[in-house]
Amino acid sequence: MTTSWRQDAACARPGMDPESFYPLDLDPDGLAVTAARRVCGVCPVRGVCLADVMASEDPARRWGVIAGLTPDERAELHRGHVLPGPALPRTGVAA
Ligand code: SF4
Structure with a gap:
């Protein structure tokens, strides 16, 4: 299902490779995730x-x-856990 907000997604911009959001290496500190x-x-x-x-x-x-967020980080969030402090700041992602 496509929703309108997806049209404004940064990952949907021309030239963006959707596969780059599905790296084999999901190391939270690795280059691909970063x-x-x-x-x-x-x-x-x-x-x-x-x-x-x-x-x-x-x-x-x-x-x-x-x-x-990586799969493990989303799982933590689903379990109601607060994400580790460094997880979002190191990405530059505003909460
Ligand atoms: S995956 Fe990232 S870039 Fe794509 S819509 Fe979600 S927040 Fe935006």
Whole structure:
């Protein structure tokens, strides 16, 4: 399902490779995740993106960097845990 906010997504801009948000290496400090976080960090719809993924993501199929968070970080958020302090600041993502 396509929703209008997705049209404003930074990851949907021309030239952006959607695959870069689904790296094989999901090391939270790795280059691939850091690169994806940088894009999410300037995305004007990050808030709604995060709300959408938190409401709709299948825990058994959690993958990729979405709204600047890795699958493990989203799982932590689902469990009601506060994300580690360094996770978002190091990305430049505003909470
Ligand atoms: S926050 Fe990231 S994954 Fe979500 S729409 Fe924006 S760029 Fe895409």
